[in-house]
Amino acid sequence: MSPKTLQKGPNRILSRLSAEDFALLEPHLTAVDLPLRRQLEVSRRPIEHVYFPDSGIVSVVANGDKKRNIEVGLIGREGMTGLAVVMGTDRSPHQTFVQSAGQGRRIPSDDLREAIHQSRPLHQKFLLYAHAFLLQTGYTAMANGRSKIEERLARWILMAHDRTDGDTLALTHEFLSIMLGVRRPGVTHAVNLLERIGLIHASRGTITVVDREGLEESSNGAYGTPESEFNRLFG
Amino acid sequence: MSPKTLQKGPNRILSRLSAEDFALLEPHLTAVDLPLRRQLEVSRRPIEHVYFPDSGIVSVVANGDKKRNIEVGLIGREGMTGLAVVMGTDRSPHQTFVQSAGQGRRIPSDDLREAIHQSRPLHQKFLLYAHAFLLQTGYTAMANGRSKIEERLARWILMAHDRTDGDTLALTHEFLSIMLGVRRPGVTHAVNLLERIGLIHASRGTITVVDREGLEESSNGAYGTPESEFNRLFG
DNA sequence: GATTCTCGGTCTGAAACCGTACCCATAATA
DNA sequence: TATTATGGGTACGGTTTCAGACCGAGAATC
Numbered sequence: 438m439s440p441k442t443l444q445k446g447p448n449r450i451l452s453r454l455s456a457e458d459f460a461l462l463e464p465h466l467t468a469v470d471l472p473l474r475r476q477l478e479v480s481r482r483p484i485e486h487v488y489f490p491d492s493g494i495v496s497v498v499a500n501g502d503k504k505r506n507i508e509v510g511l512i513g514r515e516g517m518t519g520l521a522v523v524m525g526t527d528r529s530p531h532q533t534f535v536q537s538a539g540q541g542r543r544i545p546s547d548d549l550r551e552a553i554h555q556s557r558p559l560h561q562k563f564l565l566y567a568h569a570f571l572l573q574t575g576y577t578a579m580a581n582g583r584s585k586i587e588e589r590l591a592r593w594i595l596m597a598h599d600r601t602d603g604d605t606l607a608l609t610h611e612f613l614s615i616m617l618g619v620r621r622p623g624v625t626h627a628v629n630l631l632e633r634i635g636l637i638h639a640s641r642g643t644i645t646v647v648d649r650e651g652l653e654e655s656s657n658g659a660y661g662t663p664e665s666e667f668n669r670l671f672g
Numbered sequence: 673m674s675p676k677t678l679q680k681g682p683n684r685i686l687s688r689l690s691a692e693d694f695a696l697l698e699p700h701l702t703a704v705d706l707p708l709r710r711q712l713e714v715s716r717r718p719i720e721h722v723y724f725p726d727s728g729i730v731s732v733v734a735n736g737d738k739k740r741n742i743e744v745g746l747i748g749r750e751g752m753t754g755l756a757v758v759m760g761t762d763r764s765p766h767q768t769f770v771q772s773a774g775q776g777r778r779i780p781s782d783d784l785r786e787a788i789h790q791s792r793p794l795h796q797k798f799l800l801y802a803h804a805f806l807l808q809t810g811y812t813a814m815a816n817g818r819s820k821i822e823e824r825l826a827r828w829i830l831m832a833h834d835r836t837d838g839d840t841l842a843l844t845h846e847f848l849s850i851m852l853g854v855r856r857p858g859v860t861h862a863v864n865l866l867e868r869i870g871l872i873h874a875s876r877g878t879i880t881v882v883d884r885e886g887l888e889e890s891s892n893g894a895y896g897t898p899e900s901e902f903n904r905l906f907g
Numbered sequence: 908g909a910t911t912c913t914c915g916g917t918c919t920g921a922a923a924c925c926g927t928a929c930c931c932a933t934a935a936t937a
Numbered sequence: 938t939a940t941t942a943t944g945g946g947t948a949c950g951g952t953t954t955c956a957g958a959c960c961g962a963g964a965a966t967c
Contacts, residue, residue: 499814501893507817509810524803525796526905530897531810557792561760564799567806568759574809575744575766579734582742582816582853585953610915618817620955625915641914641963658736662765670761820923844944855925860945876933876944 439650442599442664448489448541449515449671450566458552458559465548471495471535477518478533486543487519493539494600496616497531507581507618509574511536511593513600515667516566522546523553523563536616537597537607565670572663580659581618587627589617591656594637594644599664604646631655674885677834677899683724683776684750684906685801693787693794700783706730706770712753713768721778722754728774729835731851732766742816742853744809746771746828748835750902751801757781758788758798771851772832772842800905807898815894816853822862824852826891829872829879834899839881866890 446452451459451466471477471493478484480500488495490513497510497518509531512518521529527546544552553560580589593616597606610628614621628644631637636651637644646652653660681687686694706712706728713719715735723730725748732745732753744766747753756764762781779787788795815824828851832841845863849856863879866872871887873880881887888895 497810499810501814501818505814505818505893507814509813520806521803524799524806526800526803530807530901564759565761567802568756568761571755571759571802571806571809572765574806574813575732575734578744578809578813578816579736579740579742579853581813583736583740609913611913618814620957621915622917622957623954625917629916639915658740666765846944855927856945857926857947858924860947864946874945 439653441649442668445602447491447514448517450517450562451489451542453671454562455558458556458562461552461556461559462544462549465544465552466542467544469541469543471539471541473535473538475535476532477535478529478531480530480532481528483527484519484522484529484546486545487517487522487549488541488543489517490514490539490541492602493535493541494537494597495533496536497533499531505618506615508616509577510570511573511596511600512570515600515671516570517563519546519549520563520567520570522549523560523567536612537601569663569667569670572666576659576663584657584659586617586619586623587630588655588657588659589619590624590627591631591636591652592659593617594631594646595649595652595656595660596664598646598649606644606646607642608644609642674888676884677903680837682726682749683752685752685797686724686777688906689797690793693791693797696787696791696794697779697784700779700787701777702779704776704778706774706776708770708773710770711767712770713764713766715765715767716763718762719754719757719764719781721780722752722757722784723776723778724752725749725774725776727837728770728776729772729832730768731771732768734766740853741850743851744812745805746808746831746835747805750835750906751805752798754781754784755798755802755805757784758795758802771847772836804898804902804905807901811894811898819892819894821852821854821858822865823890823892823894824854825859825862826866826871826887827894828852829866829881830884830887830891830895831899833881833884841879841881842877843879844877 477488495512495518496508498506499509500506518533580592610621610624613624628639632639636648636655638647712723730747730753731743733741734744735741753768815827845856845859848859863874867874871883873882
């Protein structure tokens with residue numbers, strides 16, 4: 438099976454900081470649990486903390502007026518929440534919540550602002566990640582516009598797999614339908630399809646990746662570009 | 673008719689810079705024409721110049737393997753190209769080209785990097801725009817995933833209208849079909865629909881906005897959030 | 908073991924879109 | 938004016954996805 442884009446270990450951004458930069462953050466960092474469904478950022482409200490996941494997955498969701506929510510980005514140990522703070526404002530119309538439980542570290546937004554202010558290289562590291570995230574969102578837009586459900590599902594499974602230890606993802610069809618912005622039976626159908634051709638194994642509440650390369654093919658070009666760009670920037 | 677989100681005048685970012693910040697850029701800025709279809713950034717190639725449009729519209733397009741291109745962002749006099757440079761890298765997998773002819777000013781990427789390096793407030797202004805652009809891309813992802821063609825078309829017309837002097841947009845169905853990532857006859861159908869209910873007037877190669885408010889309603893929530901957020905940040 | 912809740916498989920009918928092709932109108936060009 | 942290129946209207950069959958609902962299987966609780 439082809440290797441994941443992201444390897445195990447603690448948060449990628451924090452672990453790649455210089456000693457001086459990390460020292461700026463360290464006094465303000467607190468280890469936190471990231472329990473399922475915990476809301477990390479509320480739409481249009483000042484962001485209180487910025488989170489660096491060490492494990493687990495966080496979703497950024499655009500909320501249309503009603504039940505038209507849809508995911509625009511996925512964050513794991515490669516990244517951080519609170520990009521609005523990094524970009525110089527204090528809030529975002531999106532909402533951010535824990536989608537797969539894990540642990541992480543967080544820092545109050547004000548302390549992050551102060552640290553960014555003190556160290557240009559620190560800010561620069563965050564901005565490079567922001568660029569990677571922007572690409573991810575762009576390819577989400579592409580996938581939503583041009584790919585079939587099964588292709589988008591394959592992409593999503595791969596992105597979640599990248600950010601998970603092991604090959605088993607705990608997620609329900611109901612949940613996936615919200616992430617992908619499609620009907621729940623549509624997800625069921627796509628999951629069965631990917632299972633029938635031997636790429637995943639599905640059971641109640643879990644999906645296990647069996648054939649990563651096959652999934653990448655099945656995504657039909659929807660997966661890969663932002664990921665390799667991320668590796669170019671951070672590898 | 674409800675007012676446009678963006679008013680007339682020169683490039684919004686440049687005109688809002690402090691005198692000192694503008695002085696850093698000014699020696700390197702060159703006035704340039706932005707002719708239709710001119711390529712401003714090539715996929716995966718180092719970005720040579722960063723453009724600040726004073727008029728006209730520029731499209732950022734994600735290119736899938738073949739003819740699966742689709743627009744992920746629209747830039748007019750409110751913004752700038754070359755966000756990859758602002759974020760600290762030199763290239764992007766997207767391509768950027770002129771979609772509606774106009775004029776603007778440009779600066780070599782290296783000179784922009786130098787100016788950013790010299791002035792933190794300058795960098796900050798660019799980052800605030802990058803945040804607005806990220807939001808726009810997020811809502812494009814939402815629109816692509818959850819909105820019907822006619823709603824996406826209404827959104828696109830409004831975004832183009834915001835960035836155009838007057839109410840007449842020069843664009844073909846063929847072109848719109850690429851931007852929206854749908855079939856050309858699908859665009860024809862949607863254009864006729866919006867014309868039939870009196871929101872636009874369409875003739876060969878042009879679309880004239882007749883009822884902006886009606887278009888905003890027709891977009892069914894797809895238009896508005898990134899625009900008002902932009903105004904919060906720059907108003 | 909019985910009850911309750913969650914999850915997922917399935918069905919029906921309808922709507923939205925697709926790929927493709929054909930043809931006519933308009934505009935530019937010779 | 939005749940020709941050519943481009944833009945737009947339309948039609949056909951087929952696929953994808955939708956909205957909504959129903960029901961059984963598995964898991965958790967009592």
